Amino acid sequence: AQRVTQPEKLLSVFKGAPVELKCNYSYSGSPELFWYVQYSRQRLQLLLRHISRESIKGFTADLNKGETSFHLKKPFAQEEDSAMYYCALNLNKLVFGAGTILRVKS
Amino acid sequence: ETGVTQSPTHLIKTRGQQVTLRCSSQSGHNTVSWYQQALGQGPQFIFQYYREEENGRGNFPPRFSGLQFPNYSSELNVNALELDDSALYLCASRQQGTGYEQYFGPGTRLTVT
Numbered sequence: 001a002q003r004v005t006q007p008e009k010l011l012s013v014f015k016g017a018p019v020e021l022k023c024n025y026s027y028s029g030s031p032e033l034f035w036y037v038q039y040s041r042q043r044l045q046l047l048l049r050h051i052s053r054e055s056i057k058g059f060t061a062d063l064n065k066g067e068t069s070f071h072l073k074k075p076f077a078q079e080e081d082s083a084m085y086y087c088a089l090n091l092n093k094l095v096f097g098a099g100t101i102l103r104v105k106s
Numbered sequence: 107e108t109g110v111t112q113s114p115t116h117l118i119k120t121r122g123q124q125v126t127l128r129c130s131s132q133s134g135h136n137t138v139s140w141y142q143q144a145l146g147q148g149p150q151f152i153f154q155y156y157r158e159e160e161n162g163r164g165n166f167p168p169r170f171s172g173l174q175f176p177n178y179s180s181e182l183n184v185n186a187l188e189l190d191d192s193a194l195y196l197c198a199s200r201q202q203g204t205g206y207e208q209y210f211g212p213g214t215r216l217t218v219t
Binding site for chain 2 (some may be wrong): 005006009032043044045046049086088090092093094095096097098099
């Protein structure tokens with residue numbers, strides 16, 4: 001079955017520290033993966049897509065097919081990064097993980 | 107460009123009742139998807155509509171049904187409400203064929219008592 005796993009419910013880091021939000025997927029085909037973010041009192045929005053291989057707000061994510069992972073990374077966390085982050089697998093519908101709350105402390 | 111809108115914002119219903127939730131897609135988008143987000147979980151796909159036809163469905167019983175209208179707006183109907191139906195219901199729209207990004211609405215919070 002297709003599944004997305006985000007093992008951490010909460011990740012708490014200090015401002016300026018590196019961040020890595022973990023995501024593992026289960027899918028036998030060639031995956032299309034996204035990271036969505038939801039800031040406080042805002043709607044869910046796309047952060048980045050693995051195909052584009054771009055950096056958005058300093059975040060990057062690399063698809064590792066061998067480890068079936070798509071971890072989200074940022075070298076230096078900022079307070080405004082505090083939000084709920086969802087990893088999602090696109091199968092003409094989105095299969096979401098349970099989400100990880102990122103809390104950046106000052 | 108108008109974003110995805112949903113109504114109502116909040117709703118309280120009693121077990122066994124029926125409910126209709128509404129969604130207006132973003133301007134230019136022809137595909138609408140509905141998701142259910144229970145507390146502490148990620149959104150779960152309910153179904154998707156394209157050109158007024160359902161063209162994908164998740165693992166939800168038939169009492170969850172929907173419609174899409176010629177202007178691409180959509181309704182989600184839930185019959186015989188159960189306590190476990192209490193959740194945030196999200197609508198998302200995109201342009202089939204040219205757009206991969208789904209744009210989400212703010213959601214409707216349904217509470218079943």
